[in-house]
Amino acid sequence: MFSSVRTRLTLWYTAILGLILTIFAVAVNGVITYRFHSELDASLASAATVISVSLRHEIQEHHGRAPGEAMFAGVLKTIHAASFPRQAIVVYAKGRLVASKPGVEGEIESPPQPAGAVGWCDVRSRSGARLRLVSRSVFIPEAGVDYLIAVAEPIDRTQSQISFLRGVLLIAVPLALVLAAGAGYLLARKSLAPVAAMSRQVNRITAGKLGQRLTVANSQDELGDLATTFNGLLRRLDEAFEQQRRFMADASHELRTPIAVSRTAAEVMLSSPSRAEEEYREALGIVAAQMQRLTRVVNDMFTLALADAGAYTVQRHRFYLNDLLEEALLAARVLAAPRNVAVAGGPFEDAPYEGDEDLIRQLLLILLDNAVKYTPAGGRVDVRLEPGYIIRVADTGIGIAEDVQARIFDRFFRVDKARSRSAPGGGGGAGLGLAIANWIATVHGGKLEVESSSPGEGSVFRVTLPLNPSPTRQQPG
Ligand SMILES: Nc1ncnc2c1ncn2[C@@H]1O[C@H](COP(=O)(O)OP(=O)(O)OP(=O)(O)O)[C@@H](O)[C@H]1O
Ligand SMILES: [Mg+2]
Structure with missing residues (x-):
């Protein structure tokens, strides 16, 4: 089965395509995963900005750190909780918890990362889900303190989108491969069909039918070229065979004449019981001359035959x-x-x-x-x-x-x-x-x-x- 060019061609083609599609799927998966995560980071960062602006606003509004922080804690639990329902938010000032709000998966336990960090964190959550966290340090001059704001969000939604994409790739790549293999097999069969037709034609050509030629479907392509080359070989063989046939015919004709002349001379002599010596001499003279001619022709033919065979x-x-x-x-x-x-x-x-x-x-x-x-x-x-x-x-x-x-x-x-x-x-x-x-x-x-x-x-x-x-x-x- 694997000996057929058609099958081997299809297998090679499928294997190479499979490799390309796999590389492609791995690359798509990597790019999309990176993109989803960076989008999530950007949305967390913008939430952190909103929180910092709001904290500063409350401190300014209430003319002091303590009343501002208290107001902010309230705003965080109400207004911001409504705006960012999924995110868990904490605000610290030098290790002191200023305000916090749980997200869908619970609260952030402690100031988990240094300021400016972006990464994963563990949360005090019901399910132990993974959260993506962005933390940021904000100095508020009215309070004279550095605040650490951390915003974290579960990645389950992003994760499910990535899993969906992986699922699509896992189905689409093998499916595309099966379809391409099928199409490749048909294509190989179609392109190799002229070869099969040629070999059928060649099989019908025998020594007696060297005048036949292969059909050249398209003289511009490789198969047409092959057929033309083969036809050239047939023409040369045909000429060589024709030359051999002519040589045989000419040779037998050349040999027949002296033999016929000698035979006739001998038969004429033998037809009557006695003849004059002169007549015998004349007849033998004819026979000798013809034999001399025969010898020459046979010698020449022998030389040419040796030369033909490359044996000289x-x-x-x-x-x-x-x-x-x-x-x-x-x-x-x-x-x-x-x-x-x-x-x-x-x-x-x-x-x-x-x-x-x-x-x-x-x-x-x-x-x-x-x-x-x-x-x-x-x-x-x-x-x-x-x-x-x-x-x-x-x-x-x-x-x-x-x-x-x-x-x-x-x-x-x-x-x-x-x-x-x-x-x-x-x-x-x-x-x-x-x-x-x-x-x-x-x-x-x-x-x-x-x-x-x-x-x-x-x-x-x-x-x-x-x-x-x-x-x-x-x-x-
Ligand atoms: N010098 C020549 N002048 C005129 N015709 C010639 C001459 N040499 C060859 N030919 C011609 O060429 C033919 C072929 O010559 P070639 O020598 O092969 O054959 P041949 O002389 O007829 O026979 P063979 O040489 O076998 O005895 C001759 O039959 C003759 O017609
Ligand atoms: Mg001669």
Whole structure:
């Protein structure tokens, strides 16, 4: 039960609100209690003022202390008793009781506090109730004496008001908390409803239905953001799956052709009991050529599969790029001679480099093979090596139309499928060369690009191989 975010959210919310309300209730209680007591003190002080004025008046009126005090005692018991029925009042002069009046809870026993005191006192009362007392010293010149006036009042009324307030808080705070918890739970459920809906939608998505997307209710909020992010992941997965599907389809197509050709050649040979040796030779020649092509395609696919799985260990060591390039040029010249294509380049300056020599060799051969293969007789291939390193392979061949330049690095992509398969010298490629070359450049921290190319005018391929590459483990294109 506590594992649900909704419940945990509600509990946290309620706990924090409970804490805040408790602090609030304690503070309100303190402030109100203080306020009630200070109001009571103020009313006691004003009663003391009235009493002192009255005492002075009586002493002045009766021209002397003793008759004035006697009159005052009478006034206190009658007029003041009527004005201040709840308060107990005593007036002392140097420890001598001048006058007193009981309040609702009885009389004040003795001069309880020093003059000017404010506080609690015990009274001679029937119930032993607590009284709040204010005492004050008044000098009356006509009498020549300091009088101590003390006024006290039971606090039961104030106390009952405070208790009432406490009662209200004790009921209101838990009630508010229960209501807030309920409302919080509903609110949490409402705000988390899109998450539940999203998880239902996600559950319905299978490998075959990666084209589906989550509904984005509000792209501005966090949940909308989550749905958009998830949709992005789905799109990438969908593309990756689609790429895999296309790869499988293209691969099986590539493999089917040489197998079908070889099978047909063999079947034709076997259909009649005896044939001339020449015919057998011709058929075996076809089978051998197709097997060679099959071997190449399977090897290339294997390289790409290893690269995809990240299982290809790149063996880095030091070697001279110029040597490797010159060696590749020799191989290219062998390939180019029968086609009457000139291969120019080198000798190059020393170019020490650290990388996988076999892979770089493969990269150079792929580019040179393409340059020779897609250049008609009489054409020319030029290779340059610049420090840094940049290798340029330029040809005067058929060129590549701009709209397909980005796709030539895709697996099995060929600009002109029919022509490249029937092209001489290599038996027509499968369209895997540049995908592998691109991967090789990438694992060496570099890149492979078509620098320029236009149909009929030739192409320039540029490989960048930085000297201090940051180690990468990239997937091939
Ligand atoms: N130098 C070039 N001039 C013109 N077109 C080129 C050149 N290099 C590559 N291409 C085009 O790009 C396509 C892809 O090249 P890639 O090397 O990947 O495949 P391929 O040469 O057809 O086959 P493979 O290399 O697998 O034997 C080629 O089919 C061709 O259409
Ligand atoms: Mg090629």
